[in-house]
Amino acid sequence: MSRRGLPLFITVSVLWGVPYLLISVALEGLGPVGVVAGRVALGALVLLPVAWRRGLPRLLRERWRPLLLLAVVEVAAPFTLIAVGERTVSSGLAGVLIATEPLFILALGLLWGKRGRLARGAWAGAALGFLGVVVLLGVAGAGKGAVLVSAAAACYAVGALLMHRLFRDVPPLTVTAGMLATASVPLLAVVAATEPAPQVTARVLLAVIGLGTACTAGGFTAFFALVSAEGPARAAFITYVAPVVAVSAGVLVLSEPVTARTVVGTLLVLAGAGLAARRPSATSTARLTMSPPSATPAGVCGGSRLPSGTERNEKGAP
Template sequence: MSARGWFLFSLMGVVWGIPYLMIKVAVDAVSPPMVVFTRCALGAALLLPFAVRQGGLTRTVRTHWRPMLAFAVLEIMVPWLTLTDAERHLSSSTAGLLIAGTPIVGVALARFFGPVANAAERLNPRRVTGLTLGLAGVTVLTLPHLTGGDARSLGEVLLTVLGYATAPLIAARRLKDVPTLQLIAPCLTLAALAYAPAAAATWPGAVPSAHVLAALAGLGVICTAVAFVAFLELIKEAGPTRATVITYVNPAIAVAAGAVFLDEPLTPGVLAAFALILAGSVLATAAGARRRRTAPVERSAPQDNQANAHVESA
């Protein structure tokens, strides 16, 4: 993966490593539809003016509205509500552990729904090893912090995983020529409009506390507007399956933040998990080796004495 890809990967590990905590803080005071509406409305308000300024937004929506609608439903409208509602009963670490299964599901879906379009997306032993190590690292990291939850909450997180695994495939295969802002701004706007009635019906009777307002603002600005721009660029740079490997890094970021800002213990188990996650991420996102193959040379005339080399991705 390129230097730009690694930068986007690192950025996404941070900005999508903190939503679980913010959702947990917000959903204790406001309804799940209110959380989703606020997050989408803030993100749309920030990104839509830039998308309009690029020009051609209406034409883009008319041309690609079907895959854009599918992306909005699978990446935003369903997963954000199910995840937010699930965190009313599950701990954030439990949710993070379950969401970490997204790359595995993404690989399975990519293989099931058709041939892999990019050599970097092909499944090979090194990538399988990386995915396995990453999942093992997340398990080691979160297992001591797990709390129980009901079947409904676990099912909601499963729906979230399916959405998160499917949407990047749509973005990579059907929306790769759509500018990032012109994809995400209309999707966030649609989601905000869809959740506006439910948010209005469950509007809190009093102004939430400063902590809740800060969590909602962080979800909208950092974890939505900034994160989606970076994530879609990461998909274009590294491919959909490799991009979802950030879900291995996210729980590690949450624990690191707790150790730095809340003086939570950094145990040997946590350090071991970091090592597994790092190794798994490197292996799972590494590009396949390139192999140079030289075609046979046919000399039919004195002037035709140049060999043509054919380079093929492994």
């Protein structure tokens, strides 16, 4: 990578690897929706000034319906699923499960895109990734929480497809600010109506601020800069580095255990995602319209990812 690209790559790897740790900390004093609402509202506030000058008012005025759909699928639903899942799932395991997004993108490409020739090993990758998820589901404490986090990865994949099809003509940062702003209002309303008063400590407050400003707003901004500097292909490696950061952060900060089952499952998921995300060779005469990720979120910050030809990742953000 270039001198500019390498620091950006490291920055995005950290910003999209630590959200799962910060979510775990924020849950100590907030409900799951409260954590999501806090990070989304803060992320929107940080990005709005820039996005406003890049056509956000027009986007909100003319395309609010598809933007609302994207806000639900790419932000509100997966962020909430991750937060609820992390009540029982370790932060490191959540980061690894989000890396299954390329597997869902592969499946969606077959269902919604033009059927074409797949890269060699794509289905082997899907099988490996699925096996890795099965292995991880057996990790102590995973259970239903792991299923919810995996569902969040599927949401990121659907969101990537929607963004690719509905917002290809809009700057990615503008779309990101728009969907965060759109999602923040109903999320805050749900928190006020359903969740008890938060038990905010300095530790919880710092976690939410970090999630919203650094991981969400800063992570997206750094990722777009990385794509500009290195292109989407190299930026795609974020998909495989961020989970390693998530596991490492959980072990170092929260002393989360790492068992042999966790290591094996993680390696299977990353290997499967890598194979599934490969594109057909240049000699292929046909390829999927919906190709695997350009790079996501996730969770996002998450992270989410987009097909080739766009500048947005993938999961998702977490």
